Amino acid sequence: MWKLFIKSIVITVAFVLVGCETLPEKQSATQSVMPSGAKATYTRAISAVKAGQDKKAIQLFTGLTQDYPDFAASFTNLGLLYLKQEKLAEAEHAFNQAIILNPVDAVAYNHLGIVLRQRGQFVQARKAYEKALDINSGYASAHLNLGILNDLYLQDLSTALQHYQRYQVLTGDSDKQVAKWIVDLERQVKTSGGKQG
DSSP states (O other), X not given: OHHHHHHHXXXXXXXXXXXXXXXXXXXXXXXXXXXXXXXXXHHHXXXXXXXXXXXXXXXXXXXXXXXXXXXXXXXXXXXXXXXXXXXXXXXXXXXXXXXXXXXXXHHHHHHXXXXXXXXXXXXXXXXXXXXXXXXXXXXXXHHHHHHHIIIIISOBHXXXXXXXHHHHHHTTSOOHHHHHHHHHHHHHHHHHTTBOO
């Protein structure tokens, strides 16, 4: 049970903001272009998030989605804020809209996977994480989330192990908790042949 609790915390901490100039974890090259009129409001929204003013940030990003409905990054950030507040329906809608507007938004796919996993839609969550990795194979958070999904929910231990190991490589072996999970899974895979259940 402790393993499930710790891994749930790790998923929640994967919250990132999408900016247009600096994208997290090597976001795909095809990012929606920020409309010139949106820059000031977008900057205020990002500042509100950094200041812990999520309600204000949601209002600003919502305004941006209404004023600039083709600007995908506003929908991605709105989804991240709703996910942080555990408003899963709103988060899912925002991530889906971001993906429609920018089909190579790995961040939206990864976090859509988190929403789907929390809703118990494990196969769809796996597809979302895999799509994030198709777009950006070096997206460490997507590897971690796919590892957790396969470990705890799909019980595909060998696949979970591969994604945990890739996550560690991408993050410089810096996560001591994931290192423990790897040791545990290596032992389990060796004795069970990779599947559990």
